[in-house]
Amino acid sequence: MLQLFDTAKGGVVPLEPRDPGKVSMYVCGPTVYGPPHLGHGRFSLVFDVLRRYLEWSGLDVTYVSNVTDIDDKIIQRAQREDRDWREITHRCEAVWYRAMDALDVRRPDHDPHATAYIDDMVALIGRLVDRGAAYETSDGVYFQSERVGDYGLLARQPLESLKAGARVEGIDEKRSPVDFALWKKAKPGEPRWPSPWGDGRPGWHTECVVMALDLLGEGFDLHGGGQDLAFPHHENERAQAVADGRRFARAWVHNGFVEVEGTKMSKSLGNVTNLVDLVEQYDPRAYRLLVLRSHYRSPIDVTDDSLRDAEAALERLDSFARRLATVDGVAGAAPDDLALARFRAAMDDDLQTPTVTGQLFDLVRRANAALDAGDDAAAVPLAATVVEIAGALGLELRAGVGDVPDEVSGWARERDEARAAKDWARADALRDRITAAGYVIEDTAGGTVVRPG
Numbered sequence: 536m537l538q539l540f541d542t543a544k545g546g547v548v549p550l551e552p553r554d555p556g557k558v559s560m561y562v563c564g565p566t567v568y569g570p571p572h573l574g575h576g577r578f579s580l581v582f583d584v585l586r587r588y589l590e591w592s593g594l595d596v597t598y599v600s601n602v603t604d605i606d607d608k609i610i611q612r613a614q615r616e617d618r619d620w621r622e623i624t625h626r627c628e629a630v631w632y633r634a635m636d637a638l639d640v641r642r643p644d645h646d647p648h649a650t651a652y653i654d655d656m657v658a659l660i661g662r663l664v665d666r667g668a669a670y671e672t673s674d675g676v677y678f679q680s681e682r683v684g685d686y687g688l689l690a691r692q693p694l695e696s697l698k699a700g701a702r703v704e705g706i707d708e709k710r711s712p713v714d715f716a717l718w719k720k721a722k723p724g725e726p727r728w729p730s731p732w733g734d735g736r737p738g739w740h741t742e743c744v745v746m747a748l749d750l751l752g753e754g755f756d757l758h759g760g761g762q763d764l765a766f767p768h769h770e771n772e773r774a775q776a777v778a779d780g781r782r783f784a785r786a787w788v789h790n791g792f793v794e795v796e797g798t799k800m801s802k803s804l805g806n807v808t809n810l811v812d813l814v815e816q817y818d819p820r821a822y823r824l825l826v827l828r829s830h831y832r833s834p835i836d837v838t839d840d841s842l843r844d845a846e847a848a849l850e851r852l853d854s855f856a857r858r859l860a861t862v863d864g865v866a867g868a869a870p871d872d873l874a875l876a877r878f879r880a881a882m883d884d885d886l887q888t889p890t891v892t893g894q895l896f897d898l899v900r901r902a903n904a905a906l907d908a909g910d911d912a913a914a915v916p917l918a919a920t921v922v923e924i925a926g927a928l929g930l931e932l933r934a935g936v937g938d939v940p941d942e943v944s945g946w947a948r949e950r951d952e953a954r955a956a957k958d959w960a961r962a963d964a965l966r967d968r969i970t971a972a973g974y975v976i977e978d979t980a981g982g983t984v985v986r987p988g
């Protein structure tokens with residue numbers, strides 16, 4: 536059974552789904568006001584891997600990830616650039632999904648938008664006011680955090696120390712520094728929706744509460760996001776659900792920070808300042824492999840070296856996939872039971888993906904050695920395990936067979952025949968012809984393999 540580190544419990548615990556055979560997941564998505572950064576890429580990949588692994592394990596996963604399409608930052612950018620805020624959110628959302636598609640992050644089953652849930656948010660805020668858990672001020676409605684007995688659960692800090700560390704605004708009508716805005720009254724020129732407390736917009740922490748409960752129901756299985764969201768965002772989501780008398784997430788999972796060249800996201804990586812640059816300048820699969828090579832709760836350092844190193848490792852996988860294209864019986868072959876059991880054990884142990892990537896490349900080495908020795912029977916189950924594990928992790932193997940024109944593949948076959956007939960002059964001439972056409976030749980036990988150079 537899969538065990539994960541639950542931030543609320545402060546330890547690794549079994550994931551026990553509410554409904555047998557099903558897992559409901561909610562992962563906080565982007566605020567669409569600019570290009571996604573490398574941290575967005577990491578959390579998306581971490582939870583994509585988790586989702587894929589759960590499905591590979593036979594569970595039926597419902598994955599919800601929202602789009603925050605109204606927020607102070609969106610309004611500020613629209614005002615600064617004198618543009619309609621909706622134009623900014625539509626464009627940024629399109630950029631977000633392009634980057635996610637490039638990373639092979641599967642689209643959520645539902646991607647609720649904040650602006651589609653305003654009525655539900657107003658209703659929730661109304662209930663919180665009625666219950667005495669929220670109060671109105673001149674600029675909005677605030678949640679009274681002290682009304683929730685275990686506030687600080689996800690911050691892993693008692694309320695008193697959170698209060699001591701909270702920033703106090705200049706003119707502040709909040710009753711406590713840890714109280715937070717549920718509703719923000721509109722200033723002139725700002726987007727607005729009606730509410731009993733005047734026109735305005737919801738605060739950021741409310742949308743996920745109503746969306747998660749609407750789409751996944753009470754006591755859904757898992758709420759995820761980057762470690763920076765645990766407090767205050769997730770703490771505040773949870774506090775509202777508790778004050779509303781509703782069971783919220785059963786488990787909380789958070790991934791670690793991204794560092795760029797050893798600095799916390801502040802320095803740029805050569806010409807890479809965001810995720811769009813990264814997927815354009817590197818093989819996007821390199822970021823997935825880099826994420827897999829670290830444990831999800833550890834920080835990762837994204838550097839040109841670490842990405843190039845991941846690209847080189849991918850080339851070893853692709854080259855293996857090309858070699859497999861010449862081996863009979865890999866498709867549909869049964870994986871190696873022991874290797875698959877090791878994979879499952881590492882993943883079930885709080886997603887030990889660094890162990891898993893080690894296993895994957897070890898299997899490639901062993902399968903290659905068996906093929907070199909002409910022992911296809913030993914190689915096939917190992918190769919089938921590589922294909923199975925890579926698939927479970929969302930790591931695409933590229934055999935590249937489709938990228939080579941039939942004419943060039945034909946020369947490769949002719950070359951194999953010439954070599955078999957020990958007609959070395961003809962084999963060399965065919966090699967030159969293939970190379971001159973811009974293709975790279977690899978000699979494998981299964982014969983000539985050609986790929987674009």
Ligand SMILES: [Zn+2]
Pocket residue numbers: 563564743768772
């Ligand atoms: Zn959220």
